[in-house]
Amino acid sequence: MEINKDYIWNYLKNSDLPIILYGMGDGADKVLSAFKKYGITASGVMASDDFVRGQSFHEFTVKKLSDFENEYSDFIIALCFATQLPDVMQNIFEIAKKHKVIVPSVPAFGDILFDEEFAKKNKESITSARNLLADDLSVKVFDNILEFYKTGELSLLDGITTDKDEAFSLLSLGENETYVDLGAYNGDTVDEFLHYTNGKYKFITALEPNAKNYSKLQAHCSEMKNLELWQLGAYSHNTTLCFNNKAGRNSAIVNESNTKTPVAAVDTILCGRAATYVKADVEGADFETILGMKNTLKMFKPKLNFSAYHRFEDIFRLPLLISGINPEYKIYLRHHPYIPAWDTNLYCI
Structure with a gap:
């Protein structure tokens, strides 16, 4: 073909x-x-x-x-x-x-399309972000994902798809983590965290903006200790925004909606407390979420697991933002089994 x-x-x-x-x-x-x-x-x-x-x-x-x-x-x-x-x-x-x-190539969120104009406009940022990546596989993932956005060729996903175990080996989570889960859905990523820490941890803070999902999260975590749950979205600052009120993982900020939902900065939620690991799947608000945790990144340098596929620009602007806040981070990029190039994530240590 x-x-x-x-x-x-x-x-x-x-x-x-x-x-x-x-x-x-x-x-x-x-x-x-x-x-x-x-x-x-x-x-x-x-x-x-x-x-x-x-x-x-x-x-x-x-x-x-x-x-x-x-x-x-x-x-x-x-x-x-x-x-x-x-x-x-x-x-x-x-x-x-x-x-x-x-x-x-259509974005999961927003209306910016990946075309020749987009590539030319962001050429310098793309090059700068590529130079930040910590290993050869990250660079290959970066190159293939951008080429996939450009051409739509399925074969570009071959050879860059790895499972979660490999990514979590980079994070090397221990049994005394203070975990912040942004976009906790029904508790499945809390379970993922516990899987890699042998069920042990110091403290968990979990945010979920959607009311139905939040109820499921509460029920799922009802027997757990050393845990706080917030019906909030993660953002750059504390305010109230419109959400689309979709169930599942698709609850996201939209321009117009009857569903008003409070959002907050991670720095505000933690109030100076340390975090050792932050996972974020915040449906297109990833850039703003990082802005809202500047102090946490500077002071504590938690390990990060951030989605990098909700908007085409996330694959380069998120590494640049993270490195700009704390240049000590080693930044890895991995793609897990998904068509199209969703579940492409940054793992920062």
Whole structure:
């Protein structure tokens, strides 16, 4: 299968083949919006066989892959959803053996697209951030992820995908950690932390902004000691913001919503107390969250586990910000199994 090395938007615009969107929902909405911006025309929408029931998406009737195989001699599939499920990812790779599968670069949050203008504008910052990375694998992950954003080539994820055990070996968590969990969801990342500390710790502070998730977090941690829970989002300062009120992991800050949610700076929450390990999955507020923990980073240099994929600029602006606050950090970048390049995280020690 031909490897694309051009910006994905140019590649798709200049192709003579029909372009079939694979997936429905927010991801496909964002892809279609980008198509409109760049003058790209979609020819249809497909879903996995089990999900096709004659429904419509935008002006298209959703069809099976086999329907398009009967209709066209050849076509390009533009993947429009995210998954970390092994069987779904395997199915995507199997489809890619028969047809050109490409992943349009649309952000998880915000509306800034990765295109030639974006790359040129941020060239200096990209180079500076790359130079901060602590090992060869981090550099390879950095290069491949940026090239993936540019071209949408699935093969770029091969060879840079590692499991969480390898990343946590870098963090080397002990049994006397003071852990701050930002975006604690239902307690699963508290469990992850306990897994790597043999169930032992000094203290846990966990924040979760969504009311339903917070109730689950409370129930999950009801038997635990040396723990404080806050129904708050993490941010650069203490205020009240609008959240989208989505359940699951997708509770995030939006411009307009009826759900007013308090947010706070980590420095305010800790009030000068030490932290030894901070994990953050704050759905697009990662930069602001780091701004809100400057004192903690300067004074205590906790080990960090931060998502670096919610916005395209996070992969370079977060390392620059962290290093600017405390240049003693060694910064590692790892990508864990996910399509597209989600679950790409910074591990700082």
